[in-house]
Amino acid sequence: MESIVEVSKLTKNFKDVKAVDNVSFSIKRGGIVAFLGPNGAGKSTTILMLLGLLNPTYGNVKLFNEDPKIRLVRERIGVMMQHVSLMDAVKVRELLALFKSYYSNSLSMEQLINITGLSGSEVNKRTEKLSGGQRQRVGFALALVGNPDLLFFDEPTVGMDSTSRKMFWDKVRELAKEGKTIIFSTHYLQEADDVATRILLFKNGKIAADGSPESIKRNMLKQTVSFKVNGPFMYREKFLKMTEVIELFEKKGRVTIVTENSDVILSKLFTDNISVSDISVDRGSLEDAFVQLTTEEDAHEHVH
Numbered sequence: 001m002e003s004i005v006e007v008s009k010l011t012k013n014f015k016d017v018k019a020v021d022n023v024s025f026s027i028k029r030g031g032i033v034a035f036l037g038p039n040g041a042g043k044s045t046t047i048l049m050l051l052g053l054l055n056p057t058y059g060n061v062k063l064f065n066e067d068p069k070i071r072l073v074r075e076r077i078g079v080m081m082q083h084v085s086l087m088d089a090v091k092v093r094e095l096l097a098l099f100k101s102y103y104s105n106s107l108s109m110e111q112l113i114n115i116t117g118l119s120g121s122e123v124n125k126r127t128e129k130l131s132g133g134q135r136q137r138v139g140f141a142l143a144l145v146g147n148p149d150l151l152f153f154d155e156p157t158v159g160m161d162s163t164s165r166k167m168f169w170d171k172v173r174e175l176a177k178e179g180k181t182i183i184f185s186t187h188y189l190q191e192a193d194d195v196a197t198r199i200l201l202f203k204n205g206k207i208a209a210d211g212s213p214e215s216i217k218r219n220m221l222k223q224t225v226s227f228k229v230n231g232p233f234m235y236r237e238k239f240l241k242m243t244e245v246i247e248l249f250e251k252k253g254r255v256t257i258v259t260e261n262s263d264v265i266l267s268k269l270f271t272d273n274i275s276v277s278d279i280s281v282d283r284g285s286l287e288d289a290f291v292q293l294t295t296e297e298d299a300h301e302h303v304h
């Protein structure tokens, strides 16, 4: 499949702040990729370097196998930044027409209106009269004007109400189905989990996790398998010898096993015919994984 983004050893230092620290990844065509992370994790700095708007201290970015600064690449990219700034004193329709004129392969006014949900009265409004939500819709339309293959959205849904948010993500999913590649940044874990096909979790300028929301949950979360036993639990050592077992404790006739893989524990219980009852399997939420990934090491780093 066509590689849309190739990032190799990307690094950006601002004086002694390592905003982005030796990051490498590649993105193939058609995905919706979330850059997820807390404030200051390095998401925006990475996006600015991907766009060719900020020079890396070290490392390399390729979009469509080319330098992001060349015109042919720029024409294939659409961007919506968090604070949409629009030229004043023109009607939305005029602004869109102006931007359309920059591209040889632009979408029609009708397509733009259709995709972004701009209403007839909105396109006839002057830009300075638009509400925050309307500005975002215009920002969305401007990102799409040139019918780009790669779209960047920096915190796109901040300030949107839940209806606009849902509509926005429905449209983004449709765009991805058409084969466009979407990269968005967010603080919202739930949003990344709901929308993204892949999450890059940023932390202190590095990528702390990379995968589908499901695989991040699977790999990063500890699971527990607990069950009742009649009398003393005879298999304690057997379980503790298993590499998948992180911890095992017993309390009031109930055994709890903390593990990376609950399936293996369950299958061990069944294949060894261990007599237990009232089995329960619990897994933390993505929220827990996020907190775990973005706080634990911070506490550690403060020590140094």
Ligand SMILES: Nc1ncnc2c1ncn2[C@@H]1O[C@H](COP(=O)(O)OP(=O)(O)OP(=O)(O)O)[C@@H](O)[C@H]1O
Pocket (backbone or CB within 6 Å): 014, 017, 018, 019, 020, 037, 038, 039, 040, 041, 042, 043, 044, 045, 046, 187, 202
């Ligand atoms: N122009 C700059 N000059 C100095 N430091 C900067 C500059 N831009 C970013 N930083 C620092 O680099 C680090 C990463 O910032 P960045 O904006 O990339 O994070 P982020 O993940 O996008 O956060 P947010 O969600 O708040 O936008 C932070 O410590 C930030 O203070």
